[in-house]
Amino acid sequence: MAKENLFLCMGSACHQLGVYEVLPKLQSLIQTHELEGVVELKGSFCLETCSHGIVMKLGDRCFLDISPQNVETIFTQDILPEIQATLARSP
Ligand code: FES
Numbered sequence: 001m002a003k004e005n006l007f008l009c010m011g012s013a014c015h016q017l018g019v020y021e022v023l024p025k026l027q028s029l030i031q032t033h034e035l036e037g038v039v040e041l042k043g044s045f046c047l048e049t050c051s052h053g054i055v056m057k058l059g060d061r062c063f064l065d066i067s068p069q070n071v072e073t074i075f076t077q078d079i080l081p082e083i084q085a086t087l088a089r090s091p
Helices: 012-016 019-032 071-089
Strands: 004-009 039-044 054-058 061-066
Touching: 004 019, 004 071, 012 019, 019 039, 019 071, 054 071, 061 071
Parallel strands: 004 039
Antiparallel strands: 004 054, 054 061
C-alpha cells in the first residue's frame, strides 16, 4: 500500500513560527500512533496560507494555525481522524 504524504510547510513564515520544534513532535506522534508504515512525513515549500500559523496538508485538506504548543492536540483531534478516514477509503 502506498503511504500517504503528510506535508509540513518549511517555508520562511512557518520556519519563523517554529517548524523545527514541531517536526520532532510530529515524528514522535507518528511513532506513538504506529503510523510509520502508512504516513510519510514530508517537508514542503510554502503552502500559501502563511498568515495562518504553521500549516500541514494531507490530501486536499490543510491544517492551519499549528504551533509547537498545540501540535499534539491538533494531530490527535484533526489529523489522526483524517489519516484514518483516508486509509479507510483506500483499497
Ligand atoms: S511559509 Fe508556510 S504557508 Fe507560507
